[in-house]
Amino acid sequence: MKTSEMQELLFATLPMWHYHIAKPFKKLLDEGISIDMYYCLQILRRHNDMMTMSELARWMRIPKQQMTKVVNKLIECEFAERIYDSSDRRIIRLKITDKAIGYIDKFLSEDAAYFKNMFDSMNDNDREKFGEALYSIHCIFEKMKPEDCSCCNTQQKK
DSSP: OOHHHHHHHHHHHHHHHIIIIIHHHHHHSOTTOOHHHHHHHHHHHHTTTEEEHHHHHHHHTSOHHHHHHHHHHHHHTTSEEEEEOSSOTTOEEEEEOHHHHHHHHHIIIIITHHHHHHHHTSOHHHHHHHHHHHHHHHHHHHHOOGGGOTTTOTTTOO
């Protein structure tokens, strides 16, 4: 498939993705938990539960000042904690807490029933193809590092 065809397909899919996935997802989050907070938790969880503020900001593709606000809210909710490096006190790592992991697990098992219903409403063939497509997209995105994506690099946008 040509790049232009992929781009057209992506932009045709985004409104449907927003309506069927993103919008319901935002409604499911508990009050006080923003989508950025949830994304941070998932990134921390995927990176062995701990990373520096700079690393997290790079993965989130947001400036460190904005990242600090999100992290402060996570700490306020007891979903993250700051761990000071014993060899260099200037280095602060963020660590996801057991409370946050419990929140994510509960969210995925109970609160996200909308998505279970959506998947269950698909016929077997469509559900299988949708699952394969999601898996492929996930694997491709997992390979992409923030610094590899110049269009998303916050340092380059001014």
